[in-house]
Amino acid sequence: MADDLIERLRARGGLKWTRHPGALGAWVAESDLGTAPAVTRALHEAVDRGLLGYLPDWLAGDMARATAGFLRERHGWDVPPERVRPLPDVLAGLSAAITHLSRPGSPVVLPTPAYMPFLEVPPALGREVLEVPMARDGDRFVYDLDALDAAFLAGGHLLVLCNPHNPVGRVLEPAEVLAVAEVVDRHGGRVFADEIHAPLVYPGHRHVPYASLGEVPARQAVTATSASKAWDLPGLKCAQLVLTNEADAALWAEVGHPVEHGASTLGAVANTAAYTDGGAWLDELLVVLDGHRRLLADLVAAHLPGVRYTPPEGTYLAWLEGLDADRPGDLLLARAGVAVVDGGRCGAAGRGAVRLNFATPAPVLERVVERMGAALR
Ligand SMILES: Cc1ncc(COP(=O)(O)O)c(C=O)c1O
Structure with missing residues (x-):
C-alpha cells in the first residue's frame, strides 16, 4: 500500500518527491493530499476558455x-x-x-x-x-x-x-x-x-x-x-x-x-x-490532518524514543527535537532515505531539530517514521 502510494507521488513529479531521488519526501511545504474539486474545476474551465x-x-x-x-x-x-x-x-x-x-x-x-x-x-x-x-x-x-x-x-x-x-x-x-x-x-x-x-x-x-x-x-x-x-x-x-x-x-x-x-x-x-x-473540502482535509498529527505522536513514541514532539496547533508541519545529531536532517537523508528540513536551516534556535511535513497519506507517514527510527537505532 505504502509502496504504491509512494510510486504514484513520485510519478506526479512534484518538487517534494523529486529533489532527492529515491528518498521519501517530507520536507518542503507541499501537500500530497491534493486540492479541492472546486479548484480543479475552475482551473480546467479557465484553461479551456484560454484565460492565460x-x-x-x-x-x-x-x-x-x-x-x-x-x-x-x-x-x-x-x-x-x-x-x-x-x-x-x-x-x-x-x-x-x-x-x-x-x-x-x-x-x-x-x-x-x-x-x-x-x-x-x-x-x-x-x-x-x-x-x-x-x-x-x-x-x-x-x-x-x-x-x-x-x-x-x-x-x-x-x-x-x-x-x-x-x-x-x-x-x-x-x-x-x-x-x-x-x-x-x-x-x-x-x-x-x-x-x-x-x-x-x-x-x-x-x-x-x-x-x-x-x-x-x-x-x-x-x-x-x-x-x-x-x-x-x-x-x-x-x-x-x-x-x-x-x-x-x-x-x-x-x-x-x-x-x-x-x-x-x-x-x-x-x-x-x-x-x-473550497470550505467543505478544507473541513474534510482538517479532519485528516488532525488525525495525522495525532498518529505522528504514536509513531514517534513507537519508533523515535527520546524525541520530543508536541502536536502542532496549526499547519501540517511537525517539529521534532532531541534527535541526538548535529545535523539530523542530513543524517536522516543519508541513512534513512527520508528528506526532512534540518532545523539548523530555521536559525540557530533550530539546531538539532527537524521539520517534518505530515500532509501525506497515513501509510506513507508510517513508512517515513519507521525508516527514521531504523536509521537512528
Ligand atoms: C510561513 C510561510 N510563509 C511563506 C511561505 C512561502 O509562501 P510563498 O510560496 O507564497 O512565498 C511558506 C511556504 O511554505 C510558509 O510556510
Whole structure:
C-alpha cells in the first residue's frame, strides 16, 4: 500500500518527491493530499476558455472579494476588498514590506526557529536579521517579549510574525498577539504578519488575525496570506496582501504595481475558487490532518524514543527535537532515505531539530517514521 502510494507521488513529479531521488519526501511545504474539486474545476474551465493572459482587473477584484469573504467567515475579520491586493507569493510580500515599509537599512526582527527563507530574504535586500529565539512555556513555544524588546532597542524595525507558526505549529492566542503588539508599539515598529497557514488550524484553537485585534495592531501590520498551503497551490504563484493602514494603502497604490505584476492569472482563479467554494473540502482535509498529527505522536513514541514532539496547533508541519545529531536532517537523508528540513536551516534556535511535513497519506507517514527510527537505532 505504502509502496504504491509512494510510486504514484513520485510519478506526479512534484518538487517534494523529486529533489532527492529515491528518498521519501517530507520536507518542503507541499501537500500530497491534493486540492479541492472546486479548484480543479475552475482551473480546467479557465484553461479551456484560454484565460492565460495577465491578471485582469475583474479577476483581481473577484479574488479580493473572495479573500475578504473567507477572512470574515473563517476568522471574523472584516476587511474592505479594496484593501486586498494580489501578490505572486507571500515572500514577495515580505520583500515589499522590508523595502517599502521598514526604516531604510534597519535590521529585520525574526523569532526563531523560523521558516527558512525568512533568514535569506533580508540579507538578499542588504538587511541584517536579528534572530530572537522563542521561549518555552511547558510544551509550547512562546514569544520572548524581553528579547523582542531588546531586538527593537538594537535597531530592529520590522518584525516578521508568522502565525500559525512554521515550523513550530503554534497558533497564537489573542492575549499573546496583544502582548507582542505592545512591544512593537513601544518602539514604533512594524509587523509583517505571515498568515499563510491560517486555514490550517486544529480543533481547540482559533486563528485570530494580527491586524484584526484593534487599531494599534492594524496600524503596525501588513498581512500576507494565500490559499496556497491549505489547497496546495504554491506553484500557481498567487497570494494576497491585506493593507490595514491608510498610509500603507496610499503608498502601495504608488509602488505596488511591479509586485502585483508577478501574480498569476490561474493562481487568482484557483485562490478565488478555494476561498469561495473550497470550505467543505478544507473541513474534510482538517479532519485528516488532525488525525495525522495525532498518529505522528504514536509513531514517534513507537519508533523515535527520546524525541520530543508536541502536536502542532496549526499547519501540517511537525517539529521534532532531541534527535541526538548535529545535523539530523542530513543524517536522516543519508541513512534513512527520508528528506526532512534540518532545523539548523530555521536559525540557530533550530539546531538539532527537524521539520517534518505530515500532509501525506497515513501509510506513507508510517513508512517515513519507521525508516527514521531504523536509521537512528
Ligand atoms: C510561513 C510561510 N510563509 C511563506 C511561505 C512561502 O509562501 P510563498 O510560496 O507564497 O512565498 C511558506 C511556504 O511554505 C510558509 O510556510
